[in-house]
Amino acid sequence: MTGLGLRYSTRQGEVRALRDVSFDLARGEALGLVGESGCGKTSLAKSLMRLLPDNARPAGGEVLLDGEGLLSLPEEEMRRVRWRRISLVFQAAMNSLDPVYRVGQQVLEAIEAHGVEETVASARARVARLFRLVGLDPRVMERYPHELSGGMRQRVVIAMALSCDPDIVIADEPTTALDVIVQDRILRELKAIQGQLGISIIYITHDMAVVAEVTDRVGVMYAGRLVELGETAAVFRSPLHPYTEALMSSFPSVSGEKRRLASLSGEPPDLADPPSGCAFHPRCAYATALCREQSPPRVGRGGQWAECWHPLDPAAVPVDPA
């Protein structure tokens, strides 16, 4: 099995949406990325697929897929990577389906564009298979998006993401717009499909419950930086970063919408003008003068690490951010 190396950092105009974010993803692994709104999760997803708007430009870094750098690929080759290698489950299924085409046609379109099937008939059979896989009647193919319920649309979007046998699926808040019961069912199905097909999934969410349920490892993002990364179980058992602890203590049991974090006062910082030192210090209960002045070092314990001057577990030792 080849390890997938992903290393990335960017700057959006004056706003540094992502700063020196690095992580890697193994085949068949489920990685969760959590954080409050506006911490750069969606920017990260878009920059992985090079779908950033014109005003954004990458500032250094590299995305490596099987050792191949994606950021320097010519546009035409990048087009082939999209969906064939990395696909995306969008945040809002209603808006990511084109209202004027039948949903089956929209899945078919991706298959045709990448030449995954030879004939229209076999491509249609493939779409039907995908629909059954995500728990939809194949006859739904002939429907228009506005005729489907929110859950059905989300399933269509998932089927679409799986249509070209991608290596990696990025699920950007895949269930936020749904009610809890549907949310739960879809997550479980996604997990089952992942096991069945052996793909890697990156879950992007603000919902710790989702992370706990479906991911193997979790990364916590704050103000455009990855502040903690580790095995999901280990992070939940004993977080290193105060921010991770705060996120967990506001663990929403019934979720669905953005909620104010109970134990966290204040707002996430303005990315155009991030605080000095550790970006979290204005809201941190453990902050000292050191935190205000200097960027925190990376400290770790086993496979888990955090960027903090005062990790919650004193046993954590400085590690080399390689």
Place this chain on the structure above:
Amino acid sequence: MAGYLLRRVSQMILTLFLILTVTFVLVQAQPGDYASFYALNPDLPPDVREQMRATFGLDRPVWEQYLIHMRNTVTGNFGVSFGHFPRPVLDVLAERLPRTIVLFVSATAVSFYVGFLLGKAIAWRRGGILEYAATISGTALFTAFTPAFALMMIWIFAFRLGWLPVGKFLDPLVWRDADVSSTSVFSLMLLTAAAFLAFASLVSFASRRSQRIGGRRSAVPLLLAGALVLALAWYLSGIGNLALDILRHMILPVATLTLISFAGTMLLTRNSMLETVREDFVMAARAKGLPDAQVRDRHAARNALLPVVTSLIYSLVFAIDGSVIVESVFSWPGIGLTLLEAVRTEDLPLVMGAIVFIGFLSLLAHLVVDVLYACLDPRIRYR
């Protein structure tokens, strides 16, 4: 879809009824008596005058005249034209309506197509030279004073360059020895155009049914062959030069009408595209790895088309008014010129008939746009 169509058609009939009422009221309200116009006109022979009095019920009370007016219009009896005496109004209009429709439909189709293509292109690649050139020249043409612009076109292409005839429908010298009437040649031309359109839609439908992915052949050679066959048929028929003469006379008016109206569609498409490209489904299409042109045409432009088609209603009315002006400048004998001549010669029955036809034409265009919209937007279609 059927219910929607039915509703629109019944609304249209109601509107037509209102138009007829309005024209009747206008005639009643104008200074001078409608009855005296008909009954006392010294140009009319006494027996025709009597006949007129009977058909229009001129000696009856107003409300009865109104009912008679309605019945007459429905049965196509608009009376006799003064200016083209003794031809019935309907006869004059029936000869001229196709000419207006051809002028109007071809100019509208071309200007819509060109405007949409340009608008799409300048929204997709912003800030290019094309954007500036198209926006500036389009706005200039859009706001130019139509009659002056039409005259300028005549001056450039007919007088200075001498490429095209100055105006009118045909050249009498070409037609001197012809034993067919211009109307019948024109009808044949319309028939040809309709046949070609039917053939083209059949071909494009067939090419869409292809089963192999990526193996779709272009339909262009087949279409060219079809056009060639039709052209050959005209050449062999012996009246090909007559048809060509009419075509030559058509070019300048159609071009003028197209140039003054494409900018509206273009600017609208541009704005609509700029809204649409921000939608999530456009990014989704890009994420799916579709080629750039496919993202632009099949997703962004396809959705941006919807508001453009909605506002087509306004541009159609603009184009109908434009064709009245263009007809008058180019002496193109269509409904617009007929209306104008009738107004100038106080040929009241013809005026009424022409305005009813123009109203009918714009309502029909309205209906076509509605149906088109319903076909383009599934959210309407299945309501």
Place this chain on the structure above:
Amino acid sequence: MRWSRSKGSLLPDASAGPPRVEPGGGRLRLLHARTRLVLRSFRNGAAVFLESRIGLLALVIIVLFAVMALSHPVLMGTVWDADIYDPVTGYAFDATEQPAPPSWKHPLGTDPLGRDVLSQLLFSTGSEFVLGITAALVTVAIATTVGAVSAYYGGLVDAFFMRLADLIIALPSISLLIVLSGLFDLSLFYLALVIGVLGGFGGTAIVLKSQALSIKVRPFIDAARMTGGGQFRIIFVHIVPNLLPLSLLYMMFTVTSAIFAEAVLSFLGLLDIRMSWGIMIHTANTGGYLLSGTRYWWLVLPAGASITFLCSAFYLAGRALDEVVNPRLSRRDG
């Protein structure tokens, strides 16, 4: 409780509350606060308007034409002799041939009937303003009333006015005006009236009605109703003033279409008007001077350019104003 029609009450209802019965000082303060609010929103609006270079350009052109219009009576009163320079009845005895090319005495030459073109141009500018503004005022007066009334009452009233508007939109207005000019003798004033009525019951009414609908559901209307405000007063004191910014926008577009319609009808020789830009082109055209190309440029270019420039200036001013008053288009935040 009487609501005195003070100056503030005619302006947009920014304080969003029912009139309070307070001793004189309180009402004065209220009025003062309102005026300040209105002034501030006006200043903000003006800033947005002037920020768009197109709006500024349009404004400059309109002012330029207004100066031209005003200069005609002044020139006629001072340096221009009525026998020579009258736009309709004058004759340039000093020129050897008519139309005469531009000279010092006649900067834009003379027309085929020996009349000074510049004098005609300046005289007509005034009429165009009168025409455009009359039509626009009529349109706005009708459209705001129709819009507010059909939004407020809904039901049958609304259905009637909206069907009427649909009908008017569907009718090509120039063709209709041609017919009207054939049936009646249309003078400048009646033409303005007809254009205003057509615009007022047509598309403008639909736009203003949808705006009025969104005002109707705002809390201050309910408040006014609960404090016992009559229907008439709610419509004209609370709804109509809030429609005025949008009305102003449609006034601009009405001016454009009025000037254009007048020019077309005059060009076709159908109007009962003594002089206008359209008539100037009509005179040149019937004399056959237009097809001689650039040789007699002064007969058509000044009038044609004036029509184009003034029409597009009002149109562009409307577009720039759109950015200010149309909340949907306002993209100031991103």
